[in-house]
Amino acid sequence: MEFFDTIVAILESTIRVSVPLIFAALAGLFTERAGVFDIGLEGKMLGAAFAAGAVAAVTGSVLTGLMAAILISVLLSLVHGYASITQRGSQIVSGVAINFIVAGSTVILGEAWFRQGGRTPALDADARFQTVTFPFADAVKDVPIFGPIYSNLISGHFILTYVAFLLVPFSWWVLYRTRFGLRLRAVGENPGAVDTAGISVIWLRYRAVICCGILCGFAGAYLSLAMSAGFVKGMTAGKGYIALAALIFAKWRPVNIMMACLLFGFLDALAIRLQGNPLPFIGQVPVQLMQALPYILTVILLAGFIGKAIPPKAGGVPYVKER
Amino acid sequence: MSDMAIELRGIDKSFGLVHANKNINLTVRKGTIHGIIGENGAGKSTLMSILYGFYQADSGDILVGGNKVTIKDPNAAILSGIGMVHQHFMLVENFTVLENVMLGAEDSQILNTSISKARVELKRLEKEYALEVNPDALIEELPVGLQQRVEILKALYRKADILILDEPTGVLTPPEADHLFRILGQLKDQGKTIIFITHKLREIMAITDEVSVMRRGEMVATRKTKDTSVEELAELMVGRRVLLRVDKGEANPGAVKLAVENLTVRDSRGVTMVDNVSFTLRAGEIVGIAGVAGNGQSELLEAISGIRKAVSGTVLLNGRPIDVTGHADPGDLRSRGLAHVPEDRHHVGLVLKFDEAENGILGYHNDKRYLNGVFLDTKAIQADAEEKIRKYDIRPPNPRLKTANFSGGNQQKIVLAREMERGPDVLIIGQPTRGVDVGAIEFIHKRIIEMRDQGKAVLLVSVELDEIRALSDRIIVMFAGRVVGEREPDATEGELGLLMAGVEGRKEAAE
Numbered sequence: 080m081e082f083f084d085t086i087v088a089i090l091e092s093t094i095r096v097s098v099p100l101i102f103a104a105l106a107g108l109f110t111e112r113a114g115v116f117d118i119g120l121e122g123k124m125l126g127a128a129f130a131a132g133a134v135a136a137v138t139g140s141v142l143t144g145l146m147a148a149i150l151i152s153v154l155l156s157l158v159h160g161y162a163s164i165t166q167r168g169s170q171i172v173s174g175v176a177i178n179f180i181v182a183g184s185t186v187i188l189g190e191a192w193f194r195q196g197g198r199t200p201a202l203d204a205d206a207r208f209q210t211v212t213f214p215f216a217d218a219v220k221d222v223p224i225f226g227p228i229y230s231n232l233i234s235g236h237f238i239l240t241y242v243a244f245l246l247v248p249f250s251w252w253v254l255y256r257t258r259f260g261l262r263l264r265a266v267g268e269n270p271g272a273v274d275t276a277g278i279s280v281i282w283l284r285y286r287a288v289i290c291c292g293i294l295c296g297f298a299g300a301y302l303s304l305a306m307s308a309g310f311v312k313g314m315t316a317g318k319g320y321i322a323l324a325a326l327i328f329a330k331w332r333p334v335n336i337m338m339a340c341l342l343f344g345f346l347d348a349l350a351i352r353l354q355g356n357p358l359p360f361i362g363q364v365p366v367q368l369m370q371a372l373p374y375i376l377t378v379i380l381l382a383g384f385i386g387k388a389i390p391p392k393a394g395g396v397p398y399v400k401e402r
Numbered sequence: 403m404s405d406m407a408i409e410l411r412g413i414d415k416s417f418g419l420v421h422a423n424k425n426i427n428l429t430v431r432k433g434t435i436h437g438i439i440g441e442n443g444a445g446k447s448t449l450m451s452i453l454y455g456f457y458q459a460d461s462g463d464i465l466v467g468g469n470k471v472t473i474k475d476p477n478a479a480i481l482s483g484i485g486m487v488h489q490h491f492m493l494v495e496n497f498t499v500l501e502n503v504m505l506g507a508e509d510s511q512i513l514n515t516s517i518s519k520a521r522v523e524l525k526r527l528e529k530e531y532a533l534e535v536n537p538d539a540l541i542e543e544l545p546v547g548l549q550q551r552v553e554i555l556k557a558l559y560r561k562a563d564i565l566i567l568d569e570p571t572g573v574l575t576p577p578e579a580d581h582l583f584r585i586l587g588q589l590k591d592q593g594k595t596i597i598f599i600t601h602k603l604r605e606i607m608a609i610t611d612e613v614s615v616m617r618r619g620e621m622v623a624t625r626k627t628k629d630t631s632v633e634e635l636a637e638l639m640v641g642r643r644v645l646l647r648v649d650k651g652e653a654n655p656g657a658v659k660l661a662v663e664n665l666t667v668r669d670s671r672g673v674t675m676v677d678n679v680s681f682t683l684r685a686g687e688i689v690g691i692a693g694v695a696g697n698g699q700s701e702l703l704e705a706i707s708g709i710r711k712a713v714s715g716t717v718l719l720n721g722r723p724i725d726v727t728g729h730a731d732p733g734d735l736r737s738r739g740l741a742h743v744p745e746d747r748h749h750v751g752l753v754l755k756f757d758e759a760e761n762g763i764l765g766y767h768n769d770k771r772y773l774n775g776v777f778l779d780t781k782a783i784q785a786d787a788e789e790k791i792r793k794y795d796i797r798p799p800n801p802r803l804k805t806a807n808f809s810g811g812n813q814q815k816i817v818l819a820r821e822m823e824r825g826p827d828v829l830i831i832g833q834p835t836r837g838v839d840v841g842a843i844e845f846i847h848k849r850i851i852e853m854r855d856q857g858k859a860v861l862l863v864s865v866e867l868d869e870i871r872a873l874s875d876r877i878i879v880m881f882a883g884r885v886v887g888e889r890e891p892d893a894t895e896g897e898l899g900l901l902m903a904g905v906e907g908r909k910e911a912a913e
């Protein structure tokens with residue numbers, strides 16, 4: 080029974096750490112499917128987490144915090160859009176620049192405004208997200224097997240967690256069942272086809288980039304308003320890059336993205352669990368190895384097991400008509 | 403009501419330093435097929451893309467049906483009833499036919515209803531114009547001929563009254579081209595106006611009512627087709643009299659230089675592109691490989707020249723095997739006397755950012771005469787480049803100029819000079835005159851025949867049937883990766899065309 084509880088506990092934390100990955104990877108899905116590569120997911124998430132933490136601390140309102148996160152993240156997306164869509168600059172350079180600028184400025188602004196070493200003040204209950212308890216969760220808690228699964232795995236998460244998981248089928252529906260999705264996928268494959276079909280490539284790509292901003296805003300808000308009670312400097316800790324790895328691993332498909340994020344989240348949860356608990360026969364596993372596992376896994380699996388991940392054909396290339 | 407479908411007045415367009423359209427005037431009558439011819443780079447595509455709103459003219463006016471319109475983007479053109487089939491197809495390759503046709507003309511936010519409507523409309527268009535194509539097929543799985551059909555359907559789906567086709571026959575077999583011409587005739591009978599761009603004079607004579615000729619960005623003449631001739635048009639196009647045929651003597655084939663046996667090659671997706679192909683090539687002859695683009699010719703060349711790994715088969719060069727299924731090394735093959743002029747000079751044949759002299763030694767850069775110890779001997783390289791420039795009349799004659807800044811014809815001469823001047827035993831040439839102006843074509847053809855007369859073995863691959871027929875001493879036809887027939891150069895175009903379309907070949911194989 081103890082083993083079963085351990086499993087449930089690991090799965091529960093898997094869900095918890097997967098949520099920001101899912102938001103961020105879906106964010107990447109929207110821009111990259113439209114042909115704008117975005118290595119700046121990390122920066123946008125961090126900026127959003129900071130905005131959420133700071134605004135929620137000042138206003139005491141969690142929703143205002145979320146709005147601020149989305150606003151900042153969308154603004155950063157528009158900067159990336161302006162550099163790579165309008166100015167046709169390098170998408171990599173623009174993304175990396177955003178990551179650096181945000182990493183630095185969140186610390187400077189945080190210190191200037193709150194003087195707590197780059198943190199934002201700890202939030203009280205009203206200023207952060209609360210977990211949702213489903214009906215009867217307490218009552219069935221002690222039912223064997225079903226009890227822990229219902230009350231710990233299904234019930235008891237933040238509202239944003241449910242939003243993240245619902246966004247997976249929703250994103251699929253948008254991409255594959257709406258006009259916007261059809262055009263968005265088309266512009267990532269062949270912008271010339273979209274242009275000659277009488278649709279504005281630029282406006283379409285901007286809309287995709289804005290979608291990315293909104294979703295990164297959710298990812299950031301989750302970090303500082305749900306998972307923790309406030310912003311801590313560098314709190315994304317590479318999650319934006321893991322999300323990118325998940326996106327590639329999932330071959331730019333929504334449901335695969337959820338699976339990949341859960342897998343990476345599971346590795347993360349396992350790493351936390353294994354800290355200080357040596358494995359039988361193997362002994363202590365270095366944390367660094369566990370943390371590198373998602374990347375190692377992506378490389379290995381992409382190299383041999385799941386076939387080639389073919390990125391959107393026009394990805395990373397600015398649309399230039401006249402040389 | 404005006405009987406003018408389109409009128410262009412004083413259209414001017416520059417791309418940076420390139421003046422692509424100079425003060426162009428053009429009138430296209432309603433309900434006619436209007437041809438536009440001109441050499442590569444004359445500015446035909448640019449002019450039509452301006453009419454379609456894809457590019458913006460620097461100055462000039464566009465009138466549609468007698469009314470002045472501003473066409474600021476393709477959407478405005480579509481609304482004015484203009485449709486265009488671009489020279490390079492504008493299709494989303496991993497979408498279905500239906501999705502491509504629908505794209506941009508969906509009639510609701512949710513796709514389901516648009517899809518069923520588009521399906522019905524597509525059926526109707528297919529029936530009406532004999533444009534059958536499976537609406538659920540993926541574009542990337544369709545042959546180019548069918549992809550072109552999708553482009554035409556796209557325009558018709560948007561209810562185009564004026565249809566522009568930019569070099570539509572370049573990718574078609576002769577029977578496919580005939581089918582296209584029938585469709586165009588039918589569209590004309592329904593009162594639609596068609597602008598048909600080509601650089602093939604015969605097609606102009608066959609289907610147009612009027613023809614306009616462009617040369618170096620200028621519109622030089624417009625004629626009624628029945629009042630002009632191929633000779634006159636050719637002269638207008640080039641600006642001087644041209645020899646439309648090449649003179650060549652009898653071939654004296656000698657020893658077998660290249661023997662290909664049962665060669666099979668697959669592409670990166672695992673599709674068999676070259677299927678059990680065998681042939682021989684002798685000294686002093688030109689063997690031409692005819693076929694519609696995409697029937698395995700490219701992969702065949704790549705396998706023989708060591709760029710692409712074959713699955714099985716053997717190739718003997720001067721009697722010694724090339725390790726085509728293993729580690730054939732193009733550099734090693736060069737030193738064994740096999741030179742290769744690749745089909746795609748921009749990506750394979752040249753490094754466009756390098757200057758002429760550097761490109762002149764690519765692949766031979768380890769040769770002692772270009773080296774000074776471990777360093778490149780720049781003086782020797784320069785002298786070598788100057789000599790080639792003189793001999794091949796490469797213009798401008800500047801070895802320090804970046805190759806990107808040479809015209810297509812001169813770029814091709816740079817590659818040819820590099821590969822021919824080494825006096826290889828076997829010369830493999832892909833698409834020798836693709837994107838090359840008529841003047842340079844004459845020169846290149848002469849050089850190829852000279853090589854043959856010097857006793858070299860030449861393997862020529864071209865999608866231009868005229869070129870194959872003019873140069874080859876023997877013609878091999880490829881279809882769907884297989885050799886479907888071998889003919890003498892005096893075989894008729896019709897006969898070769900049927901082979902290229904896979905019609906005759908199937909019968910022959912069955913016998």
Ligand SMILES: Nc1ncnc2c1ncn2[C@@H]1O[C@H](COP(=O)(O)OP(=O)(O)O)[C@@H](O)[C@H]1O
Binds near residue numbers: 449
């Ligand atoms: N998008 C572009 N950017 C820059 N130069 C171009 C572009 N398109 C065409 N050109 C140049 O304009 C000239 C005319 O080209 P084009 O209209 O394609 O000729 P054609 O269709 O008659 O072969 C060429 O010199 C070509 O290099």
Ligand SMILES: [Mg+2]
Binds near residue numbers: 568569
């Ligand atoms: Mg053209």
